[in-house]
Amino acid sequence: MVDNGINIKVINTAKFKTICVAFLFRQILDKKYVTYNALLSKILTMGSQKYKTIKDISIKTEEMYGAYIHNDILKKGDNQIIEFLIEFAENQVNIEEVFLFLKEVILNPLIENEGFKKEYFEKSKQLVKDTILSRQNDKKELAKDRCIEIMCKNEKFGIVADGYIEDLEYDKINNKNLYKHYKDILKTSEIDVFVIGNIDENTIKHMVEKHFNIKDRCYNPLKTDFIYKEKIKPNTVIEKYSITQGKLCMGYRTNIPANTDSFIPLLVGNEILGGGSGSMLFNNVREKESLCYYINSFIYIFKGIIFIESGVDVKHYEKAINHIIENVENIKNGKFDNNHIEIAINNLCKKYRGIVDYNTATIDYYYTNYLASINITIEEIIEKIKKVTKEDIEKSFENIWLDTCYFMKGDEN
Numbered sequence: 001m002v003d004n005g006i007n008i009k010v011i012n013t014a015k016f017k018t019i020c021v022a023f024l025f026r027q028i029l030d031k032k033y034v035t036y037n038a039l040l041s042k043i044l045t046m047g048s049q050k051y052k053t054i055k056d057i058s059i060k061t062e063e064m065y066g067a068y069i070h071n072d073i074l075k076k077g078d079n080q081i082i083e084f085l086i087e088f089a090e091n092q093v094n095i096e097e098v099f100l101f102l103k104e105v106i107l108n109p110l111i112e113n114e115g116f117k118k119e120y121f122e123k124s125k126q127l128v129k130d131t132i133l134s135r136q137n138d139k140k141e142l143a144k145d146r147c148i149e150i151m152c153k154n155e156k157f158g159i160v161a162d163g164y165i166e167d168l169e170y171d172k173i174n175n176k177n178l179y180k181h182y183k184d185i186l187k188t189s190e191i192d193v194f195v196i197g198n199i200d201e202n203t204i205k206h207m208v209e210k211h212f213n214i215k216d217r218c219y220n221p222l223k224t225d226f227i228y229k230e231k232i233k234p235n236t237v238i239e240k241y242s243i244t245q246g247k248l249c250m251g252y253r254t255n256i257p258a259n260t261d262s263f264i265p266l267l268v269g270n271e272i273l274g275g276g277s278g279s280m281l282f283n284n285v286r287e288k289e290s291l292c293y294y295i296n297s298f299i300y301i302f303k304g305i306i307f308i309e310s311g312v313d314v315k316h317y318e319k320a321i322n323h324i325i326e327n328v329e330n331i332k333n334g335k336f337d338n339n340h341i342e343i344a345i346n347n348l349c350k351k352y353r354g355i356v357d358y359n360t361a362t363i364d365y366y367y368t369n370y371l372a373s374i375n376i377t378i379e380e381i382i383e384k385i386k387k388v389t390k391e392d393i394e395k396s397f398e399n400i401w402l403d404t405c406y407f408m409k410g411d412e413n
Contacts, residue, residue, distance in 0.1 A: 004217045006191040006208055010201040011366060018087050019197030020359045021098065021204075023106060024074075024367070025082040025189040028222055029156040034080055035128065035163035036173060036181045041073040041082045042124040043178070047110040047117065060101060065092040069105070075161035076371050077302025078224040082185070085360070090198055099207040107186070107212070115176035125173075128163050135162060139408060143247035144309060147406035148300075150237050151251045155227065157303055186214050190222050194367050196359045226257040226304070234402040240411050245293060245311050247408040248320060252306040252328065254400050258372040264384045265392035266299065269331050270306055271344035272393070273297050278343045280327045280336070281308070291320040302372055306400065314409045321405060332397045334390060341390060349382050 027037065051057045061067045067088035074081040084106055088098055110117045116124075135141050145160055152158035167173055191212075195204050231253075256262045274281035274297030281295045293311035300307060312320045330336060355361045355378055365378065376384075 004212075004214055005219050005221075006193060006212060007370075008193045008201065008205055008208060009195070009366060009370065010199065010204050011194070011196040011362060012198065012200065013196060013362075014198045015356070016197060016359050017090055018359065019090050019095075019098075019199055020085060020087045020195065020363060021102070022083060022085040022192075022194045022363055022367075023102065024084075024192040024194065025185055026079050026192060026222060027081075027185070027189055028224065029075070029078050029080045029159040029161065031159050031164075033181065034159055034161055035167035036178060037080055037082055037185070038073050038128045038131070038161070038163035039121075039124045039173065039178055040182055040185065041071050042127045043116055043120050044084070044105060044109055044182075045069060045071045046120040046123065048104045049108040049110060050104045052110055057105070064097065064101070065089045067093060067098070067101075073161055073163075076368060078156035079222065079371060080159075080161045082189075087359070095199065095203060095207060099211045103211045107214070109179075109182070111179060113176075115174070115179045116182075118175050121175035121178065125168050129165065129168055131162050132165055139241060139243050139245075139247055140309070140311070142241075143249050143406065143408045144307070146237075146239065146408070147249035147251055147307075147404060150235065150406060151305075151404035152303070155303075156224075157300075187217055188219050190219055192367065192370070194363045196363050224302075226302075228255050229253050229403070231401045232403065234405055236405045236407075238407045238409060241408050243408065243410045246314050246317060246410065248292070248308075248310045248312045248317065249404075249406045250308040250321070250324060250402060251404040251406075252308070252400050253403045254304040254306060254396070256304045256396060258301040258304070259374045262392075262396045263301075263304075264381070265388045265396040266304075266306075267348060268341065268344050268385060268388045269393040269397050270297055270299050271348050272336055272340045273306070273327060273331055274308055275344060276347055278347070280330065280340070281310075281324065284327055285310070285320060285323045289319075289323055291316045291323060295324075301368070305403075312407075317407055317409070325402065328397075328400065328402075331393065332400065334394045336390075336393075338390070341388070341393070345385055345388065348385050352378050352382050352385070 047053050051060055061069055067086055070085045072083045074083055149158045193208055256266050273279060286292050286295050295310040297306055297308045308324060355365050
């Protein structure tokens with residue numbers, strides 16, 4: 001960490017011919033400000049004091065041998081993160097030139113009359129609106145969002161990080177109060193810099209200290225403790241939408257934090273349950289019973305939630321739920337064999353080995369682990385996965401319970 005509270009992590013590797021630098025501005029999710037942050041993730045790469053247009057920015061990246069700049073809004077647990085990532089050729093671009101460019105884009109936005117340039121502000125509003133509407137039009141994604149909103153209604157995790165349409169209407173946010181929020185973000189955010197490539201940490205630290213010495217920093221280190229939940233009666237919610245194929249989502253609580261010994265057996269157990277085409281849910285609910293179009297399960301690691309999603313016709317809704325519950329209970333009760341475990345372990349090891357083939361995926365792995373207080377390399381997690389036993393899996397599933405069952409069905413049903 002440098003003096004102004006910027007956390008630096010360098011993943012040194014000669015595997016790639018490029019270097020990736022990610023600046024990540026992290027705040028606790030707050031419904032009042034999520035749409036502001038979503039707008040900032042769009043507007044800052046539209047123009048700066050030196051590079052006034054997207055074309056000017058594009059020309060500059062081309063001058064840096066086709067460097068690639070990317071911006072996004074991320075949600076990791078209770079954190080909303082504004083990401084700026086640049087990838088450039090290792091031996092062809094001077095690292096200082098890259099940091100001067102990032103400094104210009106991130107710290108010197110194009111300002112007019114104490115606000116962001118109105119043209120860029122309106123474009124950003126439209127881009128954020130398009131992103132929100134695209135997610136709402138994708139009913140599979142919308143069903144997941146609605147289930148998490150309902151399941152975690154009293155938690156920060158229930159807030160949608162892409163923003164809310166109502167915040168973009170009635171001039172609730174304008175170019176001037178967005179600029180004010182931007183200045184606050186620079187001062188109060190936790191700032192994480194994650195880098196991957198053939199470069200040493202001291203070089204990156206020197207560049208950050210030299211070019212990102214942000215004045216008047218008054219951030220508070222963010223700490224989001226794991227929230228243990230008491231078992232409750234499952235909450236069932238049915239909503240109607242203009243769709244032909246129903247969407248079923250089921251959220252199970254495990255109360256297992258990602259930085260505990262029980263988490264890796266939980267990973268393997270989830271892979272057996274619904275991790276792929278060889279899983280119990282796929283083979284039993286989809287193939288054998290023909291109750292759904294698709295089905296899978298995954299883990300929200302920051303919350304210890306096993307999330308099951310499926311495409312189900314309304315006529316099969318109740319039967320599908322019963323069969324899903326039965327399959328979860330089968331894992332709790334050890335009704336699976338060594339073949340299930342072997343397939344799950346092989347699949348998981350393959351997934352983790354695949355991460356190191358992509359620089360951005362590797363950054364995401366280590367950044368996620370950093371936020372979840374996990375200190376384990378990809379090689380180490382693979383070795384731990386290989387050692388998981390049937391008893392480990394049963395134990396990790398022994399206290400799992402269904403929290404929320406959400407079904408999105410068509411208007412005509």
